[in-house]
Amino acid sequence: MKVERDIVDRTLAELGVECPGPQEPGLVSVSPIDGAPLGRVRMHTAAEVAGMVETARQAYAAWRLVPAPRRGELIRLYADELRAHKQALGRLVSLEAGKIISEGQGEVQEMVDICDFALGLSRQLHGLTIASERPGHRMMETWHPLGVVGVISAFNFPVAVWSWNFALAIVCGNPVIWKPSEKTLLAAQACLALFGRALRRYGDEAPAGLAQVAQGGREVGEALVDDPGVALLSATGSTAMGRAVGPRVAARFGRSLLELGGNNGVIVAPSADLELACRGIVFAAVGTCGQRCTTTRRLIVHADVREALLARLRQAYAHLSIGDPLASGTLVGPLIDAAAFDAMQAALREAVSQGAVVHGGRRVLERKAPKAYYVEPAIAEMPGQTDVVRRETFAPILYVMSYREYDEAIAMHNEVSQGLSSAIFTNDLREAESFLSAAGSDCGIANVNLGTSGAEIGGAFGGNKETGGGRESGSDAWKNYMRRATNTVNYSRQLPLAQGVKFDI
Numbered sequence: 001m002k003v004e005r006d007i008v009d010r011t012l013a014e015l016g017v018e019c020p021g022p023q024e025p026g027l028v029s030v031s032p033i034d035g036a037p038l039g040r041v042r043m044h045t046a047a048e049v050a051g052m053v054e055t056a057r058q059a060y061a062a063w064r065l066v067p068a069p070r071r072g073e074l075i076r077l078y079a080d081e082l083r084a085h086k087q088a089l090g091r092l093v094s095l096e097a098g099k100i101i102s103e104g105q106g107e108v109q110e111m112v113d114i115c116d117f118a119l120g121l122s123r124q125l126h127g128l129t130i131a132s133e134r135p136g137h138r139m140m141e142t143w144h145p146l147g148v149v150g151v152i153s154a155f156n157f158p159v160a161v162w163s164w165n166f167a168l169a170i171v172c173g174n175p176v177i178w179k180p181s182e183k184t185l186l187a188a189q190a191c192l193a194l195f196g197r198a199l200r201r202y203g204d205e206a207p208a209g210l211a212q213v214a215q216g217g218r219e220v221g222e223a224l225v226d227d228p229g230v231a232l233l234s235a236t237g238s239t240a241m242g243r244a245v246g247p248r249v250a251a252r253f254g255r256s257l258l259e260l261g262g263n264n265g266v267i268v269a270p271s272a273d274l275e276l277a278c279r280g281i282v283f284a285a286v287g288t289c290g291q292r293c294t295t296t297r298r299l300i301v302h303a304d305v306r307e308a309l310l311a312r313l314r315q316a317y318a319h320l321s322i323g324d325p326l327a328s329g330t331l332v333g334p335l336i337d338a339a340a341f342d343a344m345q346a347a348l349r350e351a352v353s354q355g356a357v358v359h360g361g362r363r364v365l366e367r368k369a370p371k372a373y374y375v376e377p378a379i380a381e382m383p384g385q386t387d388v389v390r391r392e393t394f395a396p397i398l399y400v401m402s403y404r405e406y407d408e409a410i411a412m413h414n415e416v417s418q419g420l421s422s423a424i425f426t427n428d429l430r431e432a433e434s435f436l437s438a439a440g441s442d443c444g445i446a447n448v449n450l451g452t453s454g455a456e457i458g459g460a461f462g463g464n465k466e467t468g469g470g471r472e473s474g475s476d477a478w479k480n481y482m483r484r485a486t487n488t489v490n491y492s493r494q495l496p497l498a499q500g501v502k503f504d505i
C-alpha cells in the first residue's frame, strides 16, 4: 500500500501549503497509511512563540474594537473557503491522520458548521440585565474579548478541534496561536493558508496576527502554557498532558480549557433494540480505528442479552473492511503509529492476564504496508471492570462486562476516573430518564439509543473528572473566550448603598 505522491502534491497545492526547503529546521509529517513522509513544515522555537504572543497581543488591541458582527463576517468568508476546499482538506486529514474519506470530509464539515454557528453568535454575545435592589439603579452584564487564545490540539481531530476554538475566539474578539499535534502538521498549515485567503477578501480591517501556527513538540506547547500573554489556554489531548498543563496555567492565574481523555461506556439493557445497539456500538468502537476521544471502550450489557448482542457484534466485526482509508468502502483505517500499536498489544496482553477472552486485535496487511499499523478491532470479554478497563488505551479495544441490576450497571459505568461520553440502549422510559438524571451517567455527554461518538457542534462538548471539565463548541461555550463585567449605573441623585448600609459623611 502506497500513497501516490501525485495525490499529496495536488492536495497541498490546492490548499496553498508550501513546504520549506531542506536547509530550514523542519518537522516531517508521516502518513499512517504507508509510513512514508508527506512533507515538512518549519519548526518554531520557544523564542519565536514569545514573538507570536507579542504579535497576537497587538492584534487583540485592534480586533477587540471591531464590532462583533463584522468579526463574524471574517468567519463567514473562512467558511466559504472551507466549503470550496472541503474535498482537499478532508483528503489531507485522511492522509495525515489515517481517517477514512467520509470521516475526513466530516471533520471539515464540522469546521463549516462551527463557522456558521459562530457567525450567528456574533450577533448574540448577550449579557443580562439584572434587577437592582437600589432605587434609580440599573445592573447589567457585559462580555468583552478576553485576549490571546492559545490552542494545543491532538492528532485525532487535526482540524475540527482547532476550528471549534478558532471560530468562537475570533468572533469573540481574540487572536489565536495554535500548536497542532506534531503528528498532523500539514493540516494545520492548510487551515492557516485557507484563512489567509479569507483575510485577503476581508480587507484591511483585520490586524496581522489573528491566526498563527507554532509548530513543534511539547516545548513549543509549554512556551504557550507559561506565557502570561496567553489569556486562555485551550488544550486537547491525553489526561497526562492536561495534568502537566493545567497546574502551570493556574500557577500564573491564566484560564485553561481542558479536553482530555475519555473511557466511554455504553449500557445495553434487556429491552434494547439489539440491531440498533449493534450498529451504534460498532461505529463508536471501531470508527477512526478506535482513536476518538469519544470511542466506546466499555460495553456493559445485561446478562440476558449478552450472548445475542455479542453474536451480532462478532458478526459485524468479521465483515469490517480494514485497509487504505482513501479507498471507497474502507471502514477502518490504520493506527497513527507504531507506539499506538504497541500500546494496543500491551493492553490486550494485560487484559488476558486479568482474565479476558480476546477476539481479534491482530496486526493485518503487514506485508502490504510494513511501515504502517493496521489492526483487527478487538473485543475483550472481561470477568469484570479490571484495571486495564479503567484506563484509556487509544486503540479499537471494546471491553465487555455484564450486569444484572440497573443500579449495578450505573455504578460500574461511573466508577472510572474519566467522564466524557456515555450512552444507554433501552426501550424502558424509566431507565432512559434515570440515565440522564442527577443519579445517572456522570459524563459531559449522555445519550439514549445512539452511540457515544459523533457529536453535533450545537451542543457544548466536553467531559467531567479527568476529562478536564472544559466545554467547547455550541451552547454557551463562547463564554470561555470572553471576560464578564458586572456594571451598575446610578441614574438617581442619591447614593443608596447595597444591603442598606449607612455611611453618612
Ligand code: NAD
Residues within 6 Å of the ligand: 152, 153, 154, 155, 156, 157, 161, 179, 180, 181, 182, 216, 217, 218, 220, 221, 222, 225, 236, 237, 238, 239, 240, 241, 244, 245, 259, 260, 261, 262, 292, 293, 294, 392, 394, 420, 462, 463, 467
Ligand atoms: P497527547 O496528549 O500526546 O498530545 C496532545 C497535544 O499536547 C500535542 O499537540 C502535544 O504536542 C501536546 N503536549 C503534550 N504534552 C505537553 C505538555 N507537557 N505541554 C504542552 N503541550 C503538550 O495526545 P494525542 O496522542 O495527540 O491525542 C490523543 C488523546 O487526546 C487521547 O487521550 C484522547 O482521548 C484525547 N482527546 C481528547 C479530546 C476531547 O475533546 N476530550 C479530543 C481529542 C483527543
